[in-house]
Amino acid sequence: MLEIRNLYATVEGREILNGIDLIIRPGETHAIMGPNGSGKSTLANVIAGREGYVVTGGEIRFDGKNLLEMDPETRACEGVFLAFQYPVEIPGVANLYFLKAAVNAVRKYRGESPVDAMDFWDLVHERMELVKMDESMLKRSVNEGFSGGEKKRNEVFQMAVLQPRFAVMDETDSGLDIDALKVVADGVNALRNPERGFLVITHYQRLLDYIVPDYVHVLVNGRIARSGGKELALELEQQGYALYNEEPGRARRAA
Amino acid sequence: MTDSTKTLERLATSDYQYGFVTDIEQETVAPGLNEDVIRLISAKKEEPDWLLEWRLTAFRHWLTQQQPQWARVHYPPIDYQAISYYAAPKQKGDGPKSLDEIDPELRRTYEKLGIPLAEQAILAGVAVDAVFDSVSVATSYKGKLAELGIVFCSFSEAVREHSALVRQYLGSVVPYRDNYYATLNSSVFSDGSFVYIPPGVRCPMELSTYFRINASNTGQFERTLIIAAEGAYVSYLEGCTAPQRDENQLHAAVVELIALDNATIKYSTVQNWYPGDAKGRGGIYNFVTKRGLCKGHDSRISWTQVETGSAITWKYPSCILRGENSVGEFYSVAITRDYQQADTGTKMIHIGKNTRSTIVSKGISAGHGQNAYRGLVKIMPTAENARNHSQCDSLLMGDQCGAHTFPYIEVQNPSAQVAHEASTSKISEDQLFYCRQRGISTENAVSLIVNGFCKEVFKELPMEFAVEAQKLIELKLEGSVG
Ligand SMILES: Nc1ncnc2c1ncn2[C@@H]1O[C@H](COP(=O)(O)OP(=O)(O)O)[C@@H](O)[C@H]1O
Numbered sequence: 016m017l018e019i020r021n022l023y024a025t026v027e028g029r030e031i032l033n034g035i036d037l038i039i040r041p042g043e044t045h046a047i048m049g050p051n052g053s054g055k056s057t058l059a060n061v062i063a064g065r066e067g068y069v070v071t072g073g074e075i076r077f078d079g080k081n082l083l084e085m086d087p088e089t090r091a092c093e094g095v096f097l098a099f100q101y102p103v104e105i106p107g108v109a110n111l112y113f114l115k116a117a118v119n120a121v122r123k124y125r126g127e128s129p130v131d132a133m134d135f136w137d138l139v140h141e142r143m144e145l146v147k148m149d150e151s152m153l154k155r156s157v158n159e160g161f162s163g164g165e166k167k168r169n170e171v172f173q174m175a176v177l178q179p180r181f182a183v184m185d186e187t188d189s190g191l192d193i194d195a196l197k198v199v200a201d202g203v204n205a206l207r208n209p210e211r212g213f214l215v216i217t218h219y220q221r222l223l224d225y226i227v228p229d230y231v232h233v234l235v236n237g238r239i240a241r242s243g244g245k246e247l248a249l250e251l252e253q254q255g256y257a258l259y260n261e262e263p264g265r266a267r268r269a270a
Numbered sequence: 271m272t273d274s275t276k277t278l279e280r281l282a283t284s285d286y287q288y289g290f291v292t293d294i295e296q297e298t299v300a301p302g303l304n305e306d307v308i309r310l311i312s313a314k315k316e317e318p319d320w321l322l323e324w325r326l327t328a329f330r331h332w333l334t335q336q337q338p339q340w341a342r343v344h345y346p347p348i349d350y351q352a353i354s355y356y357a358a359p360k361q362k363g364d365g366p367k368s369l370d371e372i373d374p375e376l377r378r379t380y381e382k383l384g385i386p387l388a389e390q391a392i393l394a395g396v397a398v399d400a401v402f403d404s405v406s407v408a409t410s411y412k413g414k415l416a417e418l419g420i421v422f423c424s425f426s427e428a429v430r431e432h433s434a435l436v437r438q439y440l441g442s443v444v445p446y447r448d449n450y451y452a453t454l455n456s457s458v459f460s461d462g463s464f465v466y467i468p469p470g471v472r473c474p475m476e477l478s479t480y481f482r483i484n485a486s487n488t489g490q491f492e493r494t495l496i497i498a499a500e501g502a503y504v505s506y507l508e509g510c511t512a513p514q515r516d517e518n519q520l521h522a523a524v525v526e527l528i529a530l531d532n533a534t535i536k537y538s539t540v541q542n543w544y545p546g547d548a549k550g551r552g553g554i555y556n557f558v559t560k561r562g563l564c565k566g567h568d569s570r571i572s573w574t575q576v577e578t579g580s581a582i583t584w585k586y587p588s589c590i591l592r593g594e595n596s597v598g599e600f601y602s603v604a605i606t607r608d609y610q611q612a613d614t615g616t617k618m619i620h621i622g623k624n625t626r627s628t629i630v631s632k633g634i635s636a637g638h639g640q641n642a643y644r645g646l647v648k649i650m651p652t653a654e655n656a657r658n659h660s661q662c663d664s665l666l667m668g669d670q671c672g673a674h675t676f677p678y679i680e681v682q683n684p685s686a687q688v689a690h691e692a693s694t695s696k697i698s699e700d701q702l703f704y705c706r707q708r709g710i711s712t713e714n715a716v717s718l719i720v721n722g723f724c725k726e727v728f729k730e731l732p733m734e735f736a737v738e739a740q741k742l743i744e745l746k747l748e749g750s751v752g
């Protein structure tokens with residue numbers, strides 16, 4: 016469903032991604048691991064279409080369509096979801112209201128009528144239980160005053176309500192205690208199905224004990240240095256990334 | 271420049287929806303201002319001598335005054351002799367006795383504006399007094415209110431039918447000498463609304479006035495007086511629009527509110543006068559004096575305003591908190607774009623013991639818009655244990671607009687607690703991207719974020735008005751997407 020071929024990208028003139036190849040088929044969960052600054056978030060942002068992330072080579076296809084031609088909202092409406100590493104606060108906009116606006120935007124794109132209020136309410140409540148979220152969070156402004164853990168949980172909750180076909184989760188585990196981590200993982204696992212693909216970005220192997228990936232890729236200096244099965248994560252946990260860091264100058268050339 | 275910044279700028283330029291002109295026969299007094307014009311206005315309204323005298327005294331005082339210069343707004347000198355001070359739709363005989371007798375063209379105008387004049391009004395539970403240029407054209411739902419002893423009528427009618435009340439309270443909160451524009455208004459005011467809620471009565475519906483400037487070259491000088499007697503409650507709504515014209519038009523209104531013991535007055539405004547075109551040509555000069563007197567103990571006056579229109583807005587709805595335990599509130603959203611200028615805020619004058627005031631001001635500037643909050647919190651020596659909380663937030667859209675905050679605080683009683691918070695923010699790229707990643711277009715994301723910014727104020731508005739205000743802000747920010 017997602018095909019990334021020979022992808023190069025720069026940020027503020029600096030080369031960050033240096034030829035990435037990655038193919039994710041429906042139903043697969045891929046994990047990307049790598050040291051800080053290796054370009055994990057950059058890859059996530061490029062997939063989501065954030066401004067300032069300039070693709071200088073290669074392509075990304077989503078169900079055969081050229082993703083790079085679409086603006087961010089179109090990508091979202093096509094079913095691409097990004098759980099942000101740092102979710103942003105939107106003061107005064109109730110979480111529930113925001114979600115409804117998002118759901119209706121996607122429905123409109125698909126030519127569907129706005130969601131029925133009761134149906135929406137039922138869906139929201141069902142999904143809230145999935146991530147063990149308190150009802151009070153619905154009325155609070157989007158991410159405003161949320162703890163780090165609440166923000167991450169809210170991302171998974173949004174994903175559960177929007178039910179995208181492909182989700183990138185950018186370090187959704189960082190900053191979570193073990194209980195919160197389990198809740199988030201349970202939420203993700205409940206959404207896994209033969210049609211849905213996941214790209215789980217993490218710095219730690221810990222998350223992958225709970226969200227067991229089909230493939231693990233090691234991202235170093237903007238390239239996939241190695242790919243393997245879930246056991247690769249354990250290996251990395253023991254050996255660290257030092258092994259892969261032989262060419263530290265490569266991606267860090269100053270602009 | 272990034273795409274979303276471009277979109278922001280495009281959003282900040284869209285068209286005024288209410289700019290049409292009604293083709294109706296007008297009776298207009300020739301431009302110019304002198305004692306004869308004032309006598310003529312007074313005669314047309316068959317006013318008693320005391321009122322004519324009051325107008326003339328104000329006029330003579332006005333002649334000695336200078337236009338104020340302190341506000342952070344800029345405009346060429348106004349030629350007061352070029353303005354017509356009275357314009358009225360021509361009517362046959364005595365004027366409309368019921369809603370059915372109103373000129374159909376006029377009714378169509380109000381329909382276009384979405385104003386529920388008659389049946390709609392009753393269904394909506396809103397009683398409407400509509401002021402078209404200088405005269406009040408219809409007051410709906412009057413009979414029903416009269417059963418409760420509530421008076422809701424045009425100012426002219428109040429002068430005729432409730433002369434004693436008008437005489438007692440007119441100028442008691444905003445004296446004719448108050449300021450240049452209030453003095454001008456006192457001399458030439460044409461019509462407006464009058465409300466009296468008798469003791470112990472809770473007005474069962476929102477009372478609403480709709481102001482419209484139609485004639486060209488006219489000024490609109492309306493005068494509104496609202497009195498809530500002991501234990502009374504009223505919520506009053508005011509909306510305004512004007513046709514699109516190249517020249518500037520003057521609107522200098524005066525609103526006086528009086529709340530006696532335990533009375534509450536909520537006064538809400540959605541101001542959408544024609545703001546001028548994208549280059550800054552034309553538009554209404556909105557120079558308004560609004561003030562409420564919390565005269566009785568435990569009285570409460572609450573101003574809520576959504577200011578989206580006018581080339582220049584200059585207004586400071588204020589509260590004089592004289593009664594013990596009285597409460598003053600000011601909730602404001604002011605949005606400026608293109609070349610609009612707003613200098614708005616409030617004054618909270620604490621006189622009585624245990625008086626409390628709250629100020630929430632939200633300024634939004636886009637394009638070349640300039641937005642200033644100017645507020646005074648004054649704690650008099652008698653105001654034991656007075657408390658004030660002020661919060662002024664500014665939101666900037668683009669980098670050519672401006673936001674300015676001028677909070678003045680004068681505390682003359684050491685027991686006072688006064689707190690002021692201010693913030694300035696921009697809609698961040700991060701916020702826009704977050705929304706877009708969830709499928710929400712930039713345009714919808716902007717109105718979502720702006721509405722969120724205004725929420726504390728919108729929640730003070732009556733339901734239907736809040737929806738209208740929200741739509742207005744959306745329209746205001748909506749661009750011709752192409
Ligand atoms: N918005 C940005 N502006 C400037 N530099 C950036 C930006 N985003 C990422 N970078 C740089 O790109 C490199 C990769 O960052 P990132 O993709 O966030 O890494 P990771 O998520 O793997 O920690 C880092 O050197 C970082 O400083």
Ligand SMILES: [Mg+2]
Nearest residue numbers: 055056100186
């Ligand atoms: Mg990262």
